[in-house]
Amino acid sequence: MGSLRPAAAGPLCSVLVQADEALDGGELGRTAHVAEVPGERLLGSLLDRAHWTPPALVAPLITQEIADIGGREVAIFLQDYEQLNLMPLPGEGLEADGPEPIDGSFAGRAFSGDVLVERPEPDGVRLFLPLLDGSDRVGVLAYTLAAVDDADRRLALRLAGLVADIIVTKGLYTDHFFLIRRRRPMALAAEMQWQLLPPLTMDTPSVACAGILEPAYEVGGDSFDYALNGQTLHVAIIDAMGHALNAAVMATVSVSAYRHARRAGVGLADLYAAMDSAVAQQFGEDTFVTAQMAQLDCRSGRLSWVNAGHHPPLLLRRRRVLGSLTSETTLPVGFGGAAPQISEVQLEPNDRVLLFTDGVIEERMPDGERFGEHRLVDLVGRVSLEELNVQETVRRLSHALMRERGGATSDDASLFLLEWRRTDST
Structure with missing residues (x-):
């Protein structure tokens, strides 16, 4: 089997020829003659060729494959770090006028709602598709078709999933996407x-969680860090003393100690002890x-x-703040405290728990007054009424906090939200 399409000039052509030759000579090549429907052919070709494509040529590869199904005006957007805008990916064949705001744009609707959004055009229909790495948001894929039916929609969603996986995988080998x-x-x-962070979002039938840093x-x-090991979700949120690089180094040691102990299968008491020991030994008794x-x-x-020295988390039930999860406080990590106090609560299906660092409520308002927990509770209640998924709740809550405080952020202000769901298997 030769090349799947006529040769084209340029570096992408060379890469595609290498990919086709490799497929011809391997197991994939020997099975490639099996009849494929157009959608399978598109996804299979893109997947096969992506293995050999360098990061800089991912964009033209994707546009070329989409063109084969009649798609045009292809654009790929990646979310910015503040989760305010969708930034256009440059590349041969990609078309975008500039960044798209997440709030108030068709691309933003696809991103924030994790849904396919369609916009009628004079000469067709423009599709905006969320790029999801599992449940973690990557960005948006957009292209235009002359007409759209249900088969086109199914293929588009699968294509977007594959494009997201390609971007995430290729991003490990380049700084370009960052x-x-x-x-x-x-x-x-x-x-x-x-x-240091894990994916910002995880969503499963039994539990979902999302975090954001500001x-x-x-x-x-x-x-923050989390891991779903079997039927147990492990979560940690930390705030290292100080600012800038010194604080970042201490946070790195703390999270690494947490992961090391968690992967050894120990309980909460030993997790605390491992972090406490690592911070004390590395930074001395005056740090925490x-x-x-x-x-x-x-x-x-x-x-x-x-x-260990944090403000208590908030418990949300039926989209309302039920109260704080107060508990006995353990000494902060690094002080060499005694055995930690372990607290427990029974959640109801669809309950949410919001963990946050002190910068969220200790920031000063423009008039000098402390923001305070009461304002946070009020804001959480208002955002929760919109009945959003956890990732969109956290994103909007973080931006609402910034607006309420007049854009001031003199300290780190981080949020982590988890939701428990009862399922047939839980």
Whole structure:
């Protein structure tokens, strides 16, 4: 089997020829003669060729494949770090006038709602498709077709899923996609923190969670981490003392110690002890990290947590703030405290728990008054009435907080929201 399309000039042609030759000589080549429907052919060709395509040629590869099904005016957008705008990916064959705001645009509707959005055009229909890496938002794919039916929609959604996977995978080998997402220079401390984070969103039938860091380009000591191991969701949110690089280094050690202990299969008490020991040994007795570590049994909805110097989380039930999850407070990590106090609560299906760092409520308003927990509770209640998924709730809440405080952020202000759901298997 030769090349699947006529040769074209340029570096992409060379890459595609190599890919076709590799497919001809391997197992894939020997099975490629099986009849394929057009959608399968598109997805299969894109997947096969993407393995060999360098990051810089991903854009023309995608546009070429979409053109084969009649798509035109292809655009790919990636979310910026502040989650305010969708930034156009440059590349041969891609067309975009500039950034698209997440709030108030067709592309933004697809992104924030995780849904296909259609816009009628004089000569066809323009599709806007969310790019999702699992449940983590990557951006939006847009292209125009002369006409659209249900088969086109199904193919478009599958195509968007594959494009998202390609961008995420190729992003491991280049700085290109990271730089597209930046609207201004990023501080070294923030660079460290963003590299430390897990995916910002996870969504499963039994549990969902999402987090956000602010200020996106200067964050220093705040971080969060999570892992779904079997039927247990492990969560930690931390705030290392100080600012900038010193705080980022301490946060990195803290999260790494947390992951190391968590992967050893220990409980909350030993997780706390491992973090406490790592911070004390590395930075001395005059430094500390406030933290909350939690474990959610996704079968029963039983939540256990240790509060090491943080403000208590908020419990949301039926889209309203029910109250704070108060508990015995344990000394911050690094002080060499005694065995931590472990608290428990039974969640109801669809309950949400919001964890946050002190910068969220201790920021000063323009008039000098402290923002305070009461304003946070009011704002959470208002945003929750919109009945959004966890990732969109966190995004809108973070931006609403920024507006309420007049754009001021003198300290890191991070949010982490989890939701437990009862399913037939839990």
